[in-house]
Amino acid sequence: MSAPLGILLRAAGHEPAHYALVLATGAAAVGREVVLFATNAGCRLLLRDTPLLADPREALLRERGVAGIGTLLEAAGELGLRRIACEAGLRAEDIEAGTLAPGVEVAGVVTFLAAVGGGQIVSL
Template sequence: MSTPVLGLLLRSGGHEAAHYALVLATAAAAVGRDVIIFATNDGCALLRADPAALLADPRESALAARGVAGIGVLLPAARDLGVRLIACDAGLRATGLETAELAVDVEVAGVVTFLVAVGTGQMLSL
């Protein structure tokens, strides 16, 4: 029996939501689940080629000081584990973010693509 796909809908551009989306994504991928992070609106900040604002957040250094992996560690780990990263086309337009500002491995698609990819799997919203 295969495990269900985990779809994470990231709506928030804040550090805490982005961090926990990556915590969930990397943990699920590490145990063999297919994972999709679908970022929309302000959540698209996580998928920028340079997520400097998230990495400069004071919470990032506080996590590191406490021995907790932050976004700077988890984002490359998510990529290494095969987490699928999708930026919402409408969310990009809503926030004025250009496709060229995204990391090269990020897909741009709509919510229908996300829903079809998750299928009957599990979905969480952050």
């Protein structure tokens, strides 16, 4: 069994969020345990109604046959990806935990690090 992959999403934009999901779903699809940890502005990806779905890049990706954030979020759910919103990051961005998508945990960096253990961490 391969080591877990931790993905730390700090940025708010479409591109880092999209690629965080590309990495996460790709790794999960090949059998790796994946933990997606979003903090600060990156927490917006984990909102129930993420504004990233309204980004014009979503339509552009669809036109070009590339899975967008919406498709990748569905895949993440089907693949059982663990998604954690940073408690301090939520407070820093004034985001209420009740606005997060179903299944998103609220925890701190220690929980993220413990979940990844000796695995790899990628930061976007």
